[in-house]
Amino acid sequence: MDFNYDVIVIGAGHAGCEAAAAAANLGSKTCLITMDMNKMGQMSCNPAVGGIAKGQIVREIDALGGYMGLITDQTAIQFRILNRSKGPAMWSPRAQCDRNKFIWAWREVLENTNNLHIWQDTVEEILVENGEVIGLRTQLDVTFHAKTIVLTAGTFLNGLMHVGKVQIPGGRMAEPASYKLTESIAKHGVQYDRMKTGTPVRIDGRSVDYSLMELQYGESDFHKFSFMNTGSRQLKQLQCWTCYTNEEVHAILEKGLPDSPLYNGQIQSIGPRYCPSIETKIVTFPEKIQHQLFLEPEGETTQELYLNGFSSSLPLDIQIAALKKVPAFRDLVIYRPGYAIEYDFFDPTQLKHSLESKVIKNLFFAGQVNGTTGYEEAGGQGLIAGINAHINCHGGTPFTLGRDEAYIGVLIDDLVTKGVDEPYRMFTSRAEYRILLRQDDADVRLTEKAYQLGLAKEDRYNLLKTKKEAINHIIDFTKNYSIKAALINDALETLGTTPLKQGCKLIDLINRPQITIENIAEHIPAFKRELDKISERKEEIIEAAEIQIKYQGYIDREKMIADKLARLESIKIKGKFDYNSLQSLSTEARQKLIKIDPETIAQASRIPGVSPSDINVLLVLCGR
Template structure:
């Protein structure tokens, strides 16, 4: 008996779920294979979605018709917009989710999506012939055939967990590792290596003295992840709590460093630079007497807390002793200790921008198998891989995103062109066009692209058209309406601005950072009526979008012009006498790597891992461009 599908997706994590759901929605017959149907889209580490740059990726996933944003909104127990003190290009949404509800929501989607089928099993090898993938073989001995396969295996390929000196095979605690795929692909010529990540202990909230912590509440304004008109904050909202390590805690950890797999030679692979273990922190920042930690709830009613900032692979008894040295955790009880995990990944320079491998036609990689870290980065890759797997099956071309179109485009371009030498995490600093890639307008940038390939449904498209119409109506009114000095001067003086001596267009007044549309509408009845025509559920979102376009119009146009010209700058040569260590505008990592490697051109510099697009912009200034 032969089982045939258009596409097989291996692994039901965040990448696998987005890949399978997108391909199925586009019309392909998709089989999603997972070893545990009760852990679909498991939040293996932090029970949170979004954050700096990551939140922008989730907004882009939603704008393209993906599901992560809607599921996060439906399961959020706290929402915050980070970086509000900076400009809109830096605003980043972040939410705590109920971990169990998040998995339940994804399970409901994959079980009810037409064209999407599930199989509970592990894949031990691929079926490959004449340079193209043809299907998979499972541990149960079943062969499934397909024209495309998307591998989203997370940390399960050759997974090895480290609990101090104890090593246990597994891709996640209490879950077995996968063997066979790495070895098969290595024999075909794929370059593979090992990476390391880790996770902290889970805390019983009943054993925490919260009076010795600082509470961090969520926000209740209009912001959310999805552009769809869906309910928000439907679950009971919960607080996070901050606290600090101390010298006593550090001393306990320092005395046991020889038992840490990171420092006794047990772990050889490289971990994430920007999410270091507590052992790494006390060694790298030996002059620091304390490090900030966060207690983050795992669910709406759960007592389980994630201890952000205390990732560790030390023996469990050392972790407990160190935690008990922190006053708020003096009587701490843990559900399980932290641990490190090593796993196989493949050099992503072996991929095309579609995420199809160069060596095997029809084989796509997405997520941690490409050397990335984070749910959001994985989901973004999964969405692009799923779309392209479908388009290849239909001979319908390719779907890719440029660096000036999406953070997802930046992510994939970095992976394909630069490769990785440590787990890749997205930051706003990696994108040279941050003003173009704001979280507020991902729908404007990407939903028309999703509509063109059939991934955006009619409701999403109609919501975008309505938003565009109402936003542009506000901007047009601001261009045409003139304000008299006597009407606006009291407001200007109230915020410390000089009064006007003559009339001014509302548009020009809004260019001032201290004045916003909401303040103006209370003084200008005709403008208030225009705002009140916007549906209440979308009013704040649309007013904010219009105001951002007005206030940042000059910056947006300048960055757009830069994006249009950047391709002509690839042949610019770098002076060889430059002392990069004296260029403080460059990141520390960029100064070190540019000094060591001495690239001859801007293009070479851009492909060095750790040299960000922002660093490249600084080098362009150096070259007088």
């Protein structure tokens, strides 16, 4: 075997799989190194992909030619669109998946990707010469040479799990931790710290009284993650269930707090605010008498269930005793308890927007090693890191995404500009251009960029062109087709909206909240004939056209704001100033600007501690 590669990816989680596939598909000779080939793409926590803002990231990964969306669709056992009661900027796809089938679907993709080798081993050392990565050494004492390396080690770097006072070294339950690698990177000046996250108990479904829980069904319409023509869902569709904790549960949990690693000082590292453990919930919200729990199937045929909302590191006996006070779990049997895990991460402000290290050339970081949490955030970073690792090998301009182009752009800009003080999780509220970053138009925003790179192939690009042409045809028809009041008023009353006093264009009717393209088309034969000409993905195209029609004013306004701020993105300041000598800047601004060394005025304006007056100083010095 030849141990010389263009790109080596360390770790085959969600970031590593996307990074390796992207680099190999772009033409780089790539090697993916993983501890266990049977755990590639493992869902370490819940068996689900997507959710609020995360679903948008998965659609962006798909639009760019990544695989998470395709594999999720292939292995989904339930699919839903969240936030349907809100506007389309907030609609977020989410799917429950068969955990084991998800792994094997990823393995099938990776094993059949040209230019990609897989090596099962543990990396112990990064090899660096003159500030530039040249390779690595593994536990088997094999030396690999590489032009670029992408580190996607997840929670494995010096990983330590906690169940009450019991501490177990490892990167995941029953899987070993990775030692020495953090130290081999840190000795070159890369700063790191510790973080923690947790996972809930896994329940034997045969011990649950489902009659005491509420059913939560999935949806069976046209929505899915991938923009490709993947057909209908392949696996049996299952339901989830919901129930609640109660005061008896909380009383037992409170008794266990002195033995909780979170509260007795056993865990000192940074924990997640937005996905808190059950013990954190009862301490933070003492007035709440119940917390909602979601019981989710782990697969199409397994009895293993995931209890979403009950993440915990409390002692095993406390977890079981508390859960048995939930009526549906009175006869509870579990497969394993919840646990917390501590692991090393690297300060992401040490990265460029390409995710290349500022300290060690040609070394890229992606996923939880950057202080993020979530499969989707990891996959998005992995894709960008894999693309840029390839570019570093073969030449070209680094590939980055703006905050107005993708949630992935927001994610990476937040990481490298602001850093993290807790595990970073994406929310729609983090994006200032939510109406531009909808889940329905990720392909319109990103697929052409990926096609120019060579990552999105001809079939994907042709699907995009066909979709855009169909959407534009529908919108043009509604702008030009005139409606006579006498011919439509009966229909309007049937649809619960005010009759017309005079004729109007069809687009004006569709802008009414009670009217949709489909319900009005039933009363306008010419319009229905135009819609019937759409042979493929008809529902998706109609939905996209309707969103553009109804929200065009908001979209145009947000584009205008984005264009104004883009002027600041065009003012490059990297390397222009000795910030330490600029006494007109605040002390905090000087310190933060030295640390981050922003590329542009716009990035500088997003650094916490850099005030508008500091930005004005920099603009004056730039001659603006």
